[in-house]
Amino acid sequence: MEGITSKEQRRLAALESYNILDTPREQDFDDIAQLASAICGTPIAVVNLIGDGRQFFKAEVGLGVRETPLDSSFCARAILEQDFMVVPDATKDPRFECNPLVTGQPHIRFYAGALLKSDDGLPIGTVCALGYEPKELTDVQKASLQALARQVMSQLELRRTLHAVSYDLTLERRLSAKRQIRASKVGAKAEALRLKDERSKAAHDAGRIGIFEVDIETDEMIVSDEFCRIFGVPEQQNYKASVFQDLIVDGDRKTASEAASRGAATAPLSVEYRVRRGNDQRVRWVARRAQFVEDERGKPVKMIGVVIDITDSKRKDARIAALLTLGDRLRVGKTVQDISRITSEILAEGLGVNRSGYSTINSALDSLYVEFNWLASGTTSIAGHHPLSLFQATTKRLELGDTLAVPNINAASWLDSDAEAYAAMGVRSFVKVPIIDRGALVGVLFAHDSKPRFWSKLELDFAWGVADRAYAAIARLNAESEQRILNQELSHRLKNTLSIVQAIAAQTLKNVTEKDAVAAFNGRLQALSSAHDVLLQQSWSTARLREVIGRVMHLHAGDGKVVMSGPEVPLGPKAGLSLSLLLHELGTNAIKYGALSTDAGVVDISWHVSDDSERPILTLKWEEKGGPPAAEPERKGFGSRLIRMGIAGTGDVEKNFTQSGLIATFRAPLSLVMELGE
The missing domain is CATH 3.30.450.40 (GAF domain)
Known part of the structure; x- marks a missing residue:
């Protein structure tokens, strides 16, 4: 401190x-x-x-x-x-x-x-x-x-800037007046400009003003130390003008001067342009003010002026404009990835960093998922899943709601446990703004830089502004999704129930020759009604896989007959409905023909989420043990088709009929399982 x-x-x-x-x-x-x-x-x-x-x-x-x-x-x-x-x-x-x-x-x-x-x-x-x-x-x-x-x-602020600039201009006017009086001694007067007394150096450093002089005939330049610092070149007095012309961004070279325009005295005297600094390749905005010095015949022989780094001012104006338009751009975003892309671009532009983006956080799954990241040229993408445990120190601070602005990761001892992960990403400094929802950390807006840098209050204010708007946009998406669920879920479920009843009736009563078929139909319909009750009692925007399995299987077996194992996984309404009906059908078959038809039989239901790809997969395994041998049914009815559809209609199902019972494996993309869609 x-x-x-x-x-x-x-x-x-x-x-x-x-x-x-x-x-x-x-x-x-x-x-x-x-x-x-x-x-x-x-x-x-x-x-x-x-x-x-x-x-x-x-x-x-x-x-x-x-x-x-x-x-x-x-x-x-x-x-x-x-x-x-x-x-x-x-x-x-x-x-x-x-x-x-x-x-x-x-x-x-x-x-x-x-x-x-x-x-x-x-x-x-x-x-x-x-x-x-x-x-x-x-x-x-x-x-x-x-x-x-x-x-x-x-x-x-205005007085300080004017004082610094006016001193340099006053000095230049004096030199120019002497040149007009004694034109034959232009070289000697140019030397006077290079003299750096203590007052001049203090004024230049305080005002961050670089001074230059170009000899039009030789194209040689005399520059101040501050001029060199602005352009990111070694500090020395003499340079060829082409050295600095080559650092000007291609699109702005017509704005700046060149040998021909200086010789004809047509080069603009007051301009602003971008340069790519020689030492760190950062793009900076420069304002240049100059004037020509003529000999006794009126021929221009010198171009003398000052340059000022106006990047901060430009970025401040750009940040204000960006925040004003960000809300309009976010309103057209339809997904979290849309919001991530828009906010990442705005944040990177406003802060001038190597990488920026938005990541969602799921502490239960130890998951940090980078939805989208904006990248500067030559920067590696980190989009996709990362173990949250690699960033324990960072996460601990973010969970408290703290905005983190770290100028140098290697100098922050509290980040020692996370340093290796940041080094692998090429990060030396960062800004991270947490998104807190109902007391839990759900997302992080981040800006990464490959070099140490100090983060100013203006930059942090800008990052907060972007994060506030991003959070509001994500909250809007969630609110719209919940509203659609509230307005449509009951209607959709009732329609789905009627469709299923009709399918069951057609399947069960087809070619009925005895009353046992009617009894089977009634039993099936009663079981379906129980499964539907489970659906209606769940809030599918927050339902958990373990809860759904437990509620459904409770209708088919007593304590000790069903074993469950797996991590907490949130379920969207579509996946919840699909999984409930799927488990009901498997449970019914197990009672009739499988492991649940015997005292010694059990059903082992396990699941896991793969973490070896950018698109995690939920795998659910149904394994019957201690029951009679399983055989593939000769007659494929509605229940068989329902099982073949898999979770949320993906159709990714693998069935094995073994001596101890049925083993069925279902797979579905985690994003589809968690989707809060219709």
């Missing part, structure tokens, strides 16, 4: 980067203080910056001073809060009841402060309102004070 001293140093460095301490009053900030006072209805309001041992008021109303020590500061306490702090009555608040500003002049009773946070999330000050009487703020007043805080940060 980062130490307090280190964090305070970072905070002070962030404040220093805005170059705002001890600056004169400005109307823009005074207006914000006036608005804060008017909105909150307080006599005092300030735009306050917390420095090292002091607080500086960039703007203030009702105080008359620009700086005070931190000992009695309300705002020093405010920067420890999340984003907003309200003290309705300081005399009743144990944090401030002994504060000299409360017990003595000016007798402050009320305080409300909205935090000023840098783009890295570091607190640097507050916009606050203070009063002499106890007070409560409305939600509108609180939101307005926070909006004013955001406006202050927008002003500070």
Whole structure:
């Protein structure tokens, strides 16, 4: 965990980067203080910056001073809060009841402060309102004070960027003026540009601005260290222009300059384009601003300018646009895989990762199933089933509802047990957002990167936004499925029952010559009615295979006559109905001719799910033991056809008639068995 001293140093460095301490009053900030006072209805309001041992008021109303020590500061306490702090009555608040500003002049009773946070999330000050009487703020007043805080940060960010850019442009104008006066010494003035005094380097580093100069005749470039870092090349002063032109993405090369357009002074001076960095091959957005330098005859001899990495800004805009359109795209998704594909693409685009996707979780089956994964070029797919036990440490955190953002797996000791599995997937850093349904972990939206990287708050906010929309879309699919079941299940089951009754009647009463056939029909119909009762008592969206087998076989045999073994497997309504009728027919035959017709006979029912393929298969085995020898019936009736249909109508059935009884094996895709279809 980062130490307090280190964090305070970072905070002070962030404040220093805005170059705002001890600056004169400005109307823009005074207006914000006036608005804060008017909105909150307080006599005092300030735009306050917390420095090292002091607080500086960039703007203030009702105080008359620009700086005070931190000992009695309300705002020093405010920067420890999340984003907003309200003290309705300081005399009743144990944090401030002994504060000299409360017990003595000016007798402050009320305080409300909205935090000023840098783009890295570091607190640097507050916009606050203070009063002499106890007070409560409305939600509108609180939101307005926070909006004013955001406006202050927008002003500070803009000033910082303009300051950095204006310094470089001012430097360039001075150099250009000298070149016009002394055109014969262009080379000497170009050398002046390469001089890096401490102030220039600090400005460039703070603004992340790269500087370049192109000699049009030789196509040689002089570049700054920051320019090299932006393009991902070794830091050195001299390069051929073609080195950087080759790094520009093919589709954007017409936008940037080339030797011909520089020589004719027709190259655009203000452009934005993408580059593929030389060291890590990452695509970054670059904004380039330039101008031409001419000799005494008006011929362009130099192209000088600056470049700025604007990838974060571009991605922020893209993320906002993506979240706005994501809901519309998800509405057309008909399956979980559709939702997974859409969210994976959006997440990968917004975060710029190697792999992203959505996986469903089934803790009972130790299953992690990647429905779909978006892949960058050269990245290996991990779609399909994986043992959940390979990621025990990760799963434990996700089950608590924690969003995980790991910048470097190798440096996270709590992930040691999972490190080998991540290494096999080529993952060094990741973001994972859990999907929790009814207290259980059911899915994970993930973003993988092959290199260590720090995940910013903006990136996590985006991932949360995508996950929220994905969860809502999946919940919609489940709700629609359940609604169809509620509306149609009873009707379908009644129709199916009538069809079966008709088939049984036709089969049983065909060519009837004696009343025993009628009795057989009645017994069969009664057994079918019992099986149907089992169906009606189950909630097929959550029914389990073991429960269905137990309820059906209870109608045919007492305790000890049926042995069951196998994992918990959820059943959809179609598979549940099919399996109930199938087991009823097998049980009826076993009572009449098989193992259940003798005292010593038993039926062993076992099942398992294969994990050696991307499409798991449920295998159910019916084995009669201790009964009379089994023989294939000469007459194939309705019951035989029902058994041949198998589970959910797949027809994948294998029957063996042995000396100890019937052995029948049924197979069906697990996805079909679990399907919540009609």
